[in-house]
Amino acid sequence: MTARARLLVFLVGAAVTAAFFTAACVRLPHFGGSDHPYGDRAVAASLSHRTANVVSSVNFDIRAFDTLGEESILFGTVLGATLLLRRARDERHRRAEAEHAMPTTRLFGALLLPVTLVVGVYVVAHGQLSPGGGFQGGVVLATALHLAYLAADYRALKRLRPLAVLDVADSLAAASFTLVGLAGLVVGGAFLENVLPLGTFDEITSGGTVPVLNAAVGVEVACGLIALVAHFLDQAVELADPEPETGDH
DSSP states (O other), rough: OOOHHHHHHHHHHHHHHHHHHHHHHHHOTTOOOSSSSHHHHHHHHHHTTSOOOHHHHHHIIIHHHHHHHHHHHHHHHHHHHHHHHOOHHHHHHOOOOOOOHHHHHHHHHOOOOHHHHHHHHHHHHTTTTTTTOHHHHHHHHHHHHHHHHHHHHHHHHHHHHHHHHHHHEEEHHHHHHHHHHHHHHHHSSSSTTTOOOOOOTTTOOOTTTHHHHHHHHHHHHHHHHHHHHHHHHHHHHHOOOOOOEEEEE
16 A cells, blocks of 8 residues: 555544544533533443442443453453564573562562552452452552562562463453353343342442453453563563674684
C-alpha cells in the first residue's frame, strides 16, 4: 500500500470516527446538570444485582462484554511479548549473578511481600463490595512477587516464579471469562447473563457472577503481568549478545 493510499484510509476512518463521536457528544447531558441517566441506571442495576461496588457492577455486569475485550488485550500483549522476546538462536544464556541488597531493603522486602500478597487477594475477593477488583488486585499481586527481586536477587525471584505454571494459569483465567459468558448464554439466553444466586447485599458472596468474573480477571492480570515482566528481566539478566566471531584475516 502506498503512502497516499494509507493516508486516504486514515482520513476516511478518522472522518467516520469523528462523526460518531460528535453525534454522541451532542446528546450528552449538560456539564454540572442534575440529569445523569447512565449513572442512575448503573446505580439501580448495582443495587438490584446486590453488588455494592457500582464500578464492579458496570465492569462485570452491565458492560462485561467490554471488559472481556480489555482482558483479551492484556492477554494478547503477553502473548506478543512472549513471541518477540523469546531466546534467539544466536543469543547466549548466562547464569544470573548473585546480588547484594542493603539490609534495610531485605528487611522491608521480606516484611512487605506477604502483606502485599494478602492485600492483593483481599482487593480481588472484595471487588464487588469495595473499591478495587480484579484489575487492581492483580497488579498488587504481581507487584508482591517482584518484591523478592528487590529484597534478594533474580535467582530468588525465579524460585518463587514458576513461569510455566503461570502461563497456563493466565490462559485458563482468560478462557474462564468466556466460559462464564457461554454458560450465561446456554442457561440464561444471553452472553454473560447472570446465572448464579445473587446472595445477600454487602456480603462477599453477593453479586452473582460478578465475583467469579472478578476472580478470573485477577488471576489473569497477576499471571499476565508476572509473565510479561519475566520476559523483560530474562532479556536484561540472563541473555547476552552473541560473541563476535574471531579469526585470522
